[in-house]
Amino acid sequence: MTTKLLIDTDPGCDDAVAIAAALAHPDLEVVGLSTVAGNTTLENTTRNAHAILELLDRTNFPVARGCDRPISRELVSAEDVHGPGGIRGDLPEPTAEPIDAHGAAFIVDQAREYGDDLTIAAVGPWTNLATAMLLEPALPDMVANIYLMGGAAMTGGNVTPEAEFNVYVDPEAASHVVQHARPKMGGLDVTNRSTVAAELIEDYADRDAPFDTIAAWFGYEDADAVRERGIEDPPSVHDAAVVIDIVEDIFEYETYPVEVNTGHGPSRGATICDTRGTTGEEQTVDVAVDVDLEAFRTTLAETLENL
Ligand code: RIB
Numbered sequence: 001m002t003t004k005l006l007i008d009t010d011p012g013c014d015d016a017v018a019i020a021a022a023l024a025h026p027d028l029e030v031v032g033l034s035t036v037a038g039n040t041t042l043e044n045t046t047r048n049a050h051a052i053l054e055l056l057d058r059t060n061f062p063v064a065r066g067c068d069r070p071i072s073r074e075l076v077s078a079e080d081v082h083g084p085g086g087i088r089g090d091l092p093e094p095t096a097e098p099i100d101a102h103g104a105a106f107i108v109d110q111a112r113e114y115g116d117d118l119t120i121a122a123v124g125p126w127t128n129l130a131t132a133m134l135l136e137p138a139l140p141d142m143v144a145n146i147y148l149m150g151g152a153a154m155t156g157g158n159v160t161p162e163a164e165f166n167v168y169v170d171p172e173a174a175s176h177v178v179q180h181a182r183p184k185m186g187g188l189d190v191t192n193r194s195t196v197a198a199e200l201i202e203d204y205a206d207r208d209a210p211f212d213t214i215a216a217w218f219g220y221e222d223a224d225a226v227r228e229r230g231i232e233d234p235p236s237v238h239d240a241a242v243v244i245d246i247v248e249d250i251f252e253y254e255t256y257p258v259e260v261n262t263g264h265g266p267s268r269g270a271t272i273c274d275t276r277g278t279t280g281e282e283q284t285v286d287v288a289v290d291v292d293l294e295a296f297r298t299t300l301a302e303t304l305e306n307l
């Protein structure tokens with residue numbers, strides 16, 4: 001039984017690995033991508049999404065452009081991490097165009113079409129997902145699952161000491177999602193540890209397309225650099241871990257109330273996980289608290305060989 005999957009994404013190197021893994025896994029049927037501003041501008045994330053699909057010879061997928069900025073903040077991007085234009089590696093200049101529908105409307109349309117056959121993975125800022133939930137408040141009850149990459153429930157952030165990037169960029173969207181979506185949240189608690197072996201990255205760097213480009217995505221740097229110096233400390237492929245969890249259950253979850261700090265101070269975007277039940281709030285978020293790294297690495301490597 002395959003899982004129909006919609007990925008909301010801001011490619012982004014680790015988003016690209018997540019998309020490649022989703023396209024290659026036999027138990028996943030990608031129904032489309034919605035793009036959001038995050039790692040880079042919406043124009044770049046949408047172009048990058050098409051370029052990834054064309055690199056992988058999967059061009060018959062709808063890509064819907066979503067929100068070009070957070071709900072009520074200026075966009076903070078991460079091109080310093082993901083490279084100029086928001087992605088690294090040798091990618092074709094895409095020829096495809098996005099569909100006419102807005103990304104948030106596309107999410108709603110796919111939920112109405114596929115219902116509880118559909119799983120949604122939001123691996124960029126949750127702006128499109130929150131907007132879709134405002135358009136269709138019943139969305140969380142319509143689909144099978146909503147998986148999130150984001151948050152830092154019981155660990156430090158990667159933008160500030162408190163906040164993970166996807167939540168930091170759009171705290172208002174994140175707050176709405178954790179309060180109303182009953183999501184499965186794969187945060188830095190598990191994705192920081194979700195790395196690939198340096199040997200795999202160096203092996204890919206010496207292979208033909210698309211693997212040399214995937215090496216660049218793994219390492220968040222150009223494949224030449226990987227060939228020349230190798231990867232001493234492989235970075236985390238956050239988004240890919242969430243996609244692999246959908247099919248391989250690599251995460252262990254505990255359910256808690258979660259609140260997002262929507263202030264403008266040093267705690268902006270903090271995800272506060274009420275592990276002691278002190279708030280009396282309903283436990284609505286499945287928080288990933290552990291990851292089977294071996295299962296992640298094995299499944300990802302095996303899956304990508306199907307490309
Ligand atoms: O904090 C990691 C997240 O931020 C990932 O989704 C990565 O792509 C960046 O968007």
Ligand code: CA
Pocket residue numbers: 009010011012014015038039123124125239
């Ligand atoms: Ca991302």
